[in-house]
Amino acid sequence: MTVEETYDCRDAFAAELVRLARADDRIVAVCNDSVGSSKLAAFARKFPERLINVGIAEQDMVGIGAGLANAGLVPFVCGAATFLTARALEQIKADVAYSLANVKLCGMSPGLAYGALGPTHHSTEDLSWLRAIADLPVVVPADPAQTSAAVRWAAQTTGPAFLRIGRFPVPDVSPPGEPAFTYGRAARLRDGADATLVATGTMVSRALSAAALLAGHGVDARVVNVSTISPLDREEIVAAARQTGAVVTAEEAVPTGGLGAAVAEVVLETRPVPMRLLGPRTFAPTGETAFLLEHFGLTAGGIARATLDVLGLDAGGLGAGGLGAGGLGAGGAGGVGVDDG
Amino acid sequence: MTVEETYDCRDAFAAELVRLARADDRIVAVCNDSVGSSKLAAFARKFPERLINVGIAEQDMVGIGAGLANAGLVPFVCGAATFLTARALEQIKADVAYSLANVKLCGMSPGLAYGALGPTHHSTEDLSWLRAIADLPVVVPADPAQTSAAVRWAAQTTGPAFLRIGRFPVPDVSPPGEPAFTYGRAARLRDGADATLVATGTMVSRALSAAALLAGHGVDARVVNVSTISPLDREEIVAAARQTGAVVTAEEAVPTGGLGAAVAEVVLETRPVPMRLLGPRTFAPTGETAFLLEHFGLTAGGIARATLDVLGLDAGGLGAGGLGAGGLGAGGAGGVGVDDG
Amino acid sequence: MTLAQAAGGLLLPDHDAIGAWRRLRDRLAHADRAARAAALAALAGGIRRTAISTIHAAGLGHTGGDLSVTDILTTLYGAVLRIDPARPDWPERDRLILSKGHCSVALYTTLTTCGFFPADRLATFAAPMSPLNGHPSRRAVPGVETSSGPLGHGLPVGVGVAVGLRLRGSPARTVVVLGDGELQEGSNWEAAMTAAHRGLSSLTAVIDRNGLQQGARTGDTNDLEPLADKWRAFGWEVAEVDGHDHLALLDAVTAPHAGSRPRCVIARTVKGRGVSFMEDRVEWHHKVPDAEQTRMALEELR
Amino acid sequence: MTLAQAAGGLLLPDHDAIGAWRRLRDRLAHADRAARAAALAALAGGIRRTAISTIHAAGLGHTGGDLSVTDILTTLYGAVLRIDPARPDWPERDRLILSKGHCSVALYTTLTTCGFFPADRLATFAAPMSPLNGHPSRRAVPGVETSSGPLGHGLPVGVGVAVGLRLRGSPARTVVVLGDGELQEGSNWEAAMTAAHRGLSSLTAVIDRNGLQQGARTGDTNDLEPLADKWRAFGWEVAEVDGHDHLALLDAVTAPHAGSRPRCVIARTVKGRGVSFMEDRVEWHHKVPDAEQTRMALEELR
Ligand SMILES: Cc1ncc(C[n+]2csc(CCOP(=O)(O)OP(=O)(O)O)c2C)c(N)n1
Ligand SMILES: Cc1ncc(C[n+]2csc(CCOP(=O)(O)OP(=O)(O)O)c2C)c(N)n1
Ligand SMILES: [Mg+2]
């Protein structure tokens, strides 16, 4: 495999937000002492008045977001995904979703991105938590292009939204020449007839690599990138079940309430076929992100093995090798260290 | 149908807690200005020192629960399900589940029990929210006997647990002569070969009624009561899929992260069969509980119709009639009114 | 579904009521203090009576807190807020956020007296498919700025509104009405700190200080005193007034600002105010009057 | 998995270290003030050096906050807390809750000086499968009373511990160590109110008042001042001391109680204390020293 360039999607997020804010002075950013980890330093320099850093107070942050929207502004409310969601969930439900407030919630560094900072900082429950809330679009971009496009979509649409902005480095996965993100639509990145790998966020590039591995085993796998988790693109999922007969989902989130559960429901109600749902289901042990992804089988190899398993094929010879790269806490390296939300 | 006696499970909860507290002075109750709605008045009279009413402060309440457990007590932390979960979710994750604290979280009046008090007071997301948290048993008793037994189980077990204590009146569903509640085990309340109705909480009696309706349509439906949502009794679900070939789930909760999703995963990974997942998926309109259950198809008729649908049978002749009973706000009646958590 | 259809649907402005309310506002602006007090008292009496009847008819409501907050809402809508009930989303409007959302009936009733929607729609309160839910929903009710009901949400939202209006250069003000028990929620203190840090002098919090919460006295549950000291230590200007004295409320809310601090008005009130057998009785937090109690209450409120 | 296996596993008491710690405690109990101050300073110096090395080796940590809280932890574990490191779950122990859990390295290091587990295990900090996570986990680390990391969790838990110990008739005390930025979380004020209402005189909160949070000064982010007034208005007894003066801390924490109020010790500290190029520099909140910086820091801390 060639070494691909990988990107922290927060950079695309931050750059796009600055671009949009230049053209639209209704756009403001709100954060919880997370100017650094939400990558808002450039925004703060350019629009100091329009950055509202409330300090370490997530309930206040989301409520303030709702108030800003009420006053006619377009707030992007940014914080580490787990604190934003776990700490302010009732504000998200009542002040944002139920109030249909024009608030863009931006969950930064989700999933296992905080690596060795541990389960208190991991945000693996967020997709389950947010999908359960009505009228709240949940968007998970898979690469920089999708991230920028999703931020543009959020700015242009009136109403609540949650964007899950990845930190763990990912390569480009969006096919050039097509719109990188269409709200509510999943993207078929690779066609295939034997099984469908349905992935989101950081898992999309790994699903593509898994498909390459599977090709070597004679399995022709389709790869679908679901960047809108809620509402789900039912048609694409129905087509996957009907046309390929087996589905594997992969996400950096608890699957039984996240993407996995969303896909499972559609499959069961339309065309029941065997599935495997990949994602962390326990609190993580200590370790950097790449290690934890391996630990939970969230690698190209892990996805490929689950696919062979769901097809009843032998996984012998398929190593445990993943796409490990990036992650936090390179021992002894020194440097800026790891912010913590 | 004969008119059955129905019960508010909070009464069984409260009585059992007093019984246990008499024998074990480590048992304490914690609440958020909800002595009335958590039915703790008798407890407060008998053990005034052991009732810690923190006022309207749910984060504090759950943290205090964890602290009491640390000090060697066995706290039952009680509040309206939506405030307990939405407002203190990070405390539930970090202080209780991840800390393996011996805290019993008691979510009172869940689902649509608060009727016309509206979506801010409904707790339909709680099962999705809590199932996503590792190491947190989630228990939903279906009748008074199960409620008492679940409270006893919680008091005797060391570690975190969430009990969802219903308010909407339900009849007895537990078969006499058997243990009413066994942690981690689902109960087959009615055998059947054509489809399985998997229900929890308030929906169990309605599933039994649905099975009776279905019998009139020549459909032999099995009914399974899942009182431990997490961890799920996989065996009973696998048996349902294998032996009956179709599954309908029913719950007073968002199904795509709750019971429905839990069952769906097992079915898909073992024996994919057609399913229907019943439960509210939108914010509710105004109305009392019985009306809202009708609105969301959570009635005997609704469950039966979904079963015919999943079997590809005609639902003609099956009226929309449910089991409407109880609920809040009988116009012009006067009385004690409705507490609000 | 007949009731549902009758109850559901959009709430549209009541132009007759708007006209009457505008005339009242004009009159009050030029009236002397005695006349102003009398007019506001009359308005409040009407709101109390309608609220009681509405709760009785629906079989649902928070009688005690509705009666305790009535004079606060009356004063604000009757003499303070710059709003246009015909255009509930007028960008330059003052914002009123009822954080103690369980007192929706007092709010809904007050909104009808301004003409946001017709008073006869109050009959659908809590009925199937009604826009008038047990707690105010921003989706359905014109004049409701944010959905409330879970306590401790209003002040952060109010802070956001005030920050936003200032950013937009609007002179409009933001008033948040809170319960006292509600102040046990830490979210309020987060917002209080932020409001002071940002010098939000256009923000006013009015505390309905009735000394009772759902199940007991605030002092017995989790004492808030010294309450004024708390707000001062959090950087707010504090005024304490009789929360049933319309002119005192009016003066406190409209007094000129000495600096850039947000203002907290601690309005000393009586829960159940105006109905002898409800006053200061904790059980009337959510108790619903029966026919006889309703009759007696309406009598006392005449 | 070799590293993982090496790193994982149970942390067991280090009996040699426990012996040394017990002797130190005995010695300090009978020493004069000067000797006590010197011994605590030496202990703190060692903890700082180990913490710096641990962070450098792991490539992860919160250097600034670790250095600012070290003297607080040293004083508490060195001279105050009644604990038995051989029996971390001794029911009668005093409880120390580090609410600012990001400063785990200072805590872990301090715990090894008491012998809760061997100091050589610090080398596994943040390594795959290590019990020594970036934030302290109650599951894995003896001496950790509750998992912390998300800010604003420690004080409510401490209140619960104090209520529980009193119910059980235990005289043990509860100390919660908090960051200053952390006080922006409203959950702290909920707990503060409850603690005062319940007269929890066995509860002490020590604030690591270094004036910095993650991204900027607290005063520039969301000002906490007047901080002592806030605690007083919430019903606490307040002492303000130099948070690097062990004896001043000791006196403040152990002063006899005048009444039933919980006590707040505002410990004025310097973030990055002891390393000139880190002191009061916001970027050292989570910056990790490289080899040269580590050498220089250890030099300065000698
Ligand atoms: C977060 C939350 N917790 C609990 C409740 C339940 N509840 C509704 S009203 C109330 C008491 C409110 O007391 P107070 O704020 O003093 O209001 P008032 O006396 O004016 O009615 C409580 C506990 C709620 N609505 N929200
Ligand atoms: C709920 C929550 N929000 C945000 C964070 C991210 N975070 C970690 S440390 C920190 C700053 C803490 O500042 P302070 O309490 O002053 O600690 P200290 O200066 O002692 O490091 C922040 C914002 C967190 N850990 N928890
Ligand atoms: Mg009150």
Ligand SMILES: [Mg+2]
């Ligand atoms: Mg600090």
